[in-house]
Amino acid sequence: MFKPLDPLLHSELRLAIVSLLIGAEEAEFPYIKEQTGATAGNLSVQIDKLSAAGYIEVEKTFKGKKPCTVCRITSTGLKAFEDYVEALKSYLDVK
Amino acid sequence: MFKPLDPLLHSELRLAIVSLLIGAEEAEFPYIKEQTGATAGNLSVQIDKLSAAGYIEVEKTFKGKKPCTVCRITSTGLKAFEDYVEALKSYLDVK
DNA sequence: GTAAAGAAGTTTATTTTATAAACCAAATTA
DNA sequence: TAATTTGGTTTATAAAATAAACTTCTTTAC
Numbered sequence: 001m002f003k004p005l006d007p008l009l010h011s012e013l014r015l016a017i018v019s020l021l022i023g024a025e026e027a028e029f030p031y032i033k034e035q036t037g038a039t040a041g042n043l044s045v046q047i048d049k050l051s052a053a054g055y056i057e058v059e060k061t062f063k064g065k066k067p068c069t070v071c072r073i074t075s076t077g078l079k080a081f082e083d084y085v086e087a088l089k090s091y092l093d094v095k
Numbered sequence: 096m097f098k099p100l101d102p103l104l105h106s107e108l109r110l111a112i113v114s115l116l117i118g119a120e121e122a123e124f125p126y127i128k129e130q131t132g133a134t135a136g137n138l139s140v141q142i143d144k145l146s147a148a149g150y151i152e153v154e155k156t157f158k159g160k161k162p163c164t165v166c167r168i169t170s171t172g173l174k175a176f177e178d179y180v181e182a183l184k185s186y187l188d189v190k
Numbered sequence: 191g192t193a194a195a196g197a198a199g200t201t202t203a204t205t206t207t208a209t210a211a212a213c214c215a216a217a218t219t220a
Numbered sequence: 221t222a223a224t225t226t227g228g229t230t231t232a233t234a235a236a237a238t239a240a241a242c243t244t245c246t247t248t249a250c
Contacts, residue, residue, distance in 0.1 A: 012099070030228095035097070043228090091110050136240075
């Protein structure tokens with residue numbers, strides 16, 4: 001009846017991050033922060049979780065002299081998102 | 096960009112309960128328990144929360160000699176669900 | 191008739207999660 | 221050179237989900 005929802009994606013902020021990355025293929029920390037409205041601390045934590053699960057990849061580099069964290073969706077992350085959307089349908093199709 | 100998700104509905108079990116009630120208009124506690132696979136304790140707590148928010152109405156009656164808890168969706172709950180689905184789209188439409 | 195088991199929940203305790211506050215290092219600006 | 225800003229991370233707190241334990245009444249078995 002109701003399919004289980006991946007707890008890693010069933011979180012407002014993490015879902016926003018993944019959604020953003022699927023749309024953009026690459027995004028920097030400050031941009032994600034601005035688009036999601038998250039605090040830096042919360043964003044840092046949630047990015048770590050997504051990264052630890054292999055849903056996104058995180059590259060820490062430098063932009064001139066400033067640190068720069070770039071995030072990208074992985075194929076694992078994309079698949080997880082697609083599965084999540086599919087599972088959600090079991091809750092949203094209420095006919 | 097990303098619309099906020101009603102925290103009351105953005106919960107796997109509560110979403111399942113509301114989804115079920117929208118589809119059925121009325122359901123008894125044991126049936127909801129069976130359909131969602133939730134434990135009785137968890138279900139009791141989440142039903143209380145939805146009831147306190149006015150998303151569902153709960154009628155405690157008797158079926159013969161046994162207690163019987165019947166739940167129904169309210170118009171507030173239906174509206175909240177529709178808003179939630181609408182907000183979710185901002186995360187799911189990733190073109 | 192009474193003891194054990196089952197049904198229908200509720201209450202309470204525990205674990206997990208989300209979130210923000212505090213912090214750090216380097217760079218820029220005043 | 222002192223203060224502020226940028227780009228984060230770490231840690232502490234608040235909130236949430238969840239299950240375990242408990243309650244009350246009812247059957248069923250002996």
